[in-house]
Amino acid sequence: MATAAALAVAAAGTSQCKVVLAGTVAKSLLDEVQTTLKTLQRKPKLVGFLANDDPASRTYAEWTGKSCKQHGFDFELREVDKDELEEAVIAANEDNAVDGGIIYFPVFGTNQDQYLQQILDMSKDVEGLSHKYMFNMYQNIRFLDEAKTQKSILPCTPLAIIKILEYIGVYNKIIPYGNRLFGRTIAVVNRSEVVGRPLAALLANDGASVYSVDINNIQHFTRGEGVKMHRHHAVDTNFKVEDVIPKCDVVITGVPSKGYKFPVGLLKDGAICINFSSEDNFGPAVMDKASIYVPAIGKVTIAILFRNLVRLCQNREIKSA
Amino acid sequence: MATAAALAVAAAGTSQCKVVLAGTVAKSLLDEVQTTLKTLQRKPKLVGFLANDDPASRTYAEWTGKSCKQHGFDFELREVDKDELEEAVIAANEDNAVDGGIIYFPVFGTNQDQYLQQILDMSKDVEGLSHKYMFNMYQNIRFLDEAKTQKSILPCTPLAIIKILEYIGVYNKIIPYGNRLFGRTIAVVNRSEVVGRPLAALLANDGASVYSVDINNIQHFTRGEGVKMHRHHAVDTNFKVEDVIPKCDVVITGVPSKGYKFPVGLLKDGAICINFSSEDNFGPAVMDKASIYVPAIGKVTIAILFRNLVRLCQNREIKSA
Structure with missing residues (x-):
């Protein structure tokens, strides 16, 4: 990615094309996240589940961890055997210390992955891939409740x-x-x-x-x-x-x-x-x-992930208040 | 199937192998279904959704319809364009006259089919493919409620x-x-x-x-x-x-x-x-x-489909009582 972006910036010198880098767009989103973060009762914790040998998944997981630290979030990578993943996600669903989860796919590389994707509780689904969120998105339903106080989460x-x-x-x-x-x-x-x-x-x-x-x-x-x-x-x-x-x-x-x-x-x-x-x-x-x-x-994308995470934390604080 | 079964019966004459035909096993299940059927407030209605050109799906749908009539169920086949299927299933979810639904897959032949499978409300899912049912099955959770009055539906x-x-x-x-x-x-x-x-x-x-x-x-x-x-x-x-x-x-x-x-x-x-x-x-x-x-x-399999259907009807009557 960095290479394509760098080349684009270099090439822009000779054309009328305006190159917009993701970092520039992310800035205002990250500022908004920081403002919300300060209002939360505690530092949110994101858990990543790595159950494959895919180097790209590991790189992405490590990058997520680094970004979390940089922006004031806790991150824990849980490396589990693929046959233990379902139980590991259920444990995180039930653990109040975990605010959000990401599963790095592919795990089995079959439809079993679609089953696993739905195991993560929607209240901790920072990626917005739960069926209910996807359904709301396709149906153009923008709130989770009839009073329209809780916005539905969108895929990152x-x-x-x-x-x-x-x-x-x-x-x-x-x-x-x-x-x-x-x-x-x-x-x-x-x-x-x-x-x-x-x-x-x-x-x-x-x-x-x-x-x-x-x-x-x-x-x-x-x-x-x-x-x-x-x-x-x-x-x-x-x-x-x-x-x-x-x-x-x-x-x-x-x-x-x-x-x-x-x-x-x-x-x-x-x-x-x-x-x-x-x-x-x-x-x-x-x-x-x-x-x-x-x-x-x-x-x-990672700024949106943080935005979804603080939004989920807000929803939980409202519910438990 | 008929051919394999017929051949098996013929060949059994010369071996010690006992051939058991599905019709024999289905009989007691169908008797049980008939007993429950008589206790229901009205004739249950099953709706099939056909949104593909697959002749095997059509044959199965027609066979389902014939079996429904034979065993005292209403059946309606709704043929819809694949792009209209999501709305058609949502309409059936909201229609009190519909007791159960089956979607004949494949529709798109991609992961979109897994999304569509989850659109059918679990209270009408005679095939037992809703995430909650599959989750209960994998987790060996046999009831839907803590009081253990409602059995979870199993895939047919x-x-x-x-x-x-x-x-x-x-x-x-x-x-x-x-x-x-x-x-x-x-x-x-x-x-x-x-x-x-x-x-x-x-x-x-x-x-x-x-x-x-x-x-x-x-x-x-x-x-x-x-x-x-x-x-x-x-x-x-x-x-x-x-x-x-x-x-x-x-x-x-x-x-x-x-x-x-x-x-x-x-x-x-x-x-x-x-x-x-x-x-x-x-x-x-x-x-x-x-x-x-x-x-x-x-x-x-079709006897189980009917068994799931009457069970869903019972659950609805208990809830609305």
Whole structure:
């Protein structure tokens, strides 16, 4: 990530493209987190569960631990055998000293991982992957309670991208909240259940016309003409990449493959490009076309993780008060 | 299935193997369902959701409908576009006229299907696939409430196999409930999240030593020596099929492939064999080795589906009383 970002900054010297780094966007989020943190009764504790041999998971876990220390959170990495993971997570659910948990996937690499993901109690789910949270997100239900005092938690990476889009002005604050992407056309190249599909849904729920691109086809997510519907609707299309990309104001990629390069020649002049893959999906040519380029988003994602954590702590303090 | 069963019956003439047909096992379950049915306030209604073009799903849906009519249940097949399925299931959740639902998978064939599976309200989940039910099953928690008045729902196919094992005497009624498989060694050839893994867990939770075989490895599910633990524990092993099968009292297969044939030469003399695949996993040679052979289980599975349905209706009547 650092390399892509550094290259982008260097290349920006010779183009009109404004490079926005994740650290810059994360700053105001982290300030907000610090303000909330000071109001909490005690230092929140995040627990990471590492039950695989994947070096990328370990690196991410160590990075999370370092970031936690830096920003005033306790972090404990619990390394467990994969067959002990379910019990370890249940123990953390029941332990009042634990405020939040993250499981580093893949564990089994099968559907058993979806089962395990639901074991973590939603009151400690900093990543926002519990079924109830995902359901609320897809259904465009923004609060957990009828009195609308507790906001539902959103999945970290999709929300990080939303925050970036707010920062760079793609969300139009003149338009009422909930419709601030009305009129925008956005492509999301990735349709995983943890990032690509929820992101497309969130953007469409806010009024955008979204093309969700994966290896099989392109789906169109909208809330209907004139954003009439309460929530997004997704339909399969026969469109090809060359049909939709030239229409897009924003292109967001997350293809986890070194070999993949997005066809930047299709971008309209002045498009906004965001890469959330750990690989450099656009390459240096993006600088000749884009108006704004965000080469990586990791620092915003971790800021959102902390934001979710303090929010969960607040909810618990309200409940136990 | 009919062919395998017919062949098995024919071949039985020349061997010591007792062939047990699913229809025979289903009879007492269906009688029990009829008794409960008469106590209910109204005829229960099951709704099937068909959102794919898979002919096997349609055949199964039509067979479910026919069986429903035959046994005194209403059935309605709702054919919907896959993009409308989530809303259709939510509508059924909120409709008091609907007592139970089945979604015919695959729909998207991706992890989105796991999301959709959790949309059906657990109070209408006749297949027992809701996270809470699966969690209770893996954790060996047999009731939904602390007062132990409402039994948790178990997934249909695994429970059908349990009922078959009870019928053919593998469960030993002399031993206290909960440990009735203590001393038994059982192989389950399939480790899917909907049948093979839950089945291995259920059998181990009842005290068996279970070898769970899939294409990657063999896992050993037990409750420890002397069934000390409250629930099963699964560990990876380096065993090969030839190491474990000769030790097994019971071998249960569910390999959904025409080409696959279980190596019956490895069976111990007098082993009990059960096939839950729609393909004939054992072939005719099983008759020379097995003491009992159950060539197909479909009719027991549907009896369990009805049993779950009337149980859900009972729970609703208790709650609304």
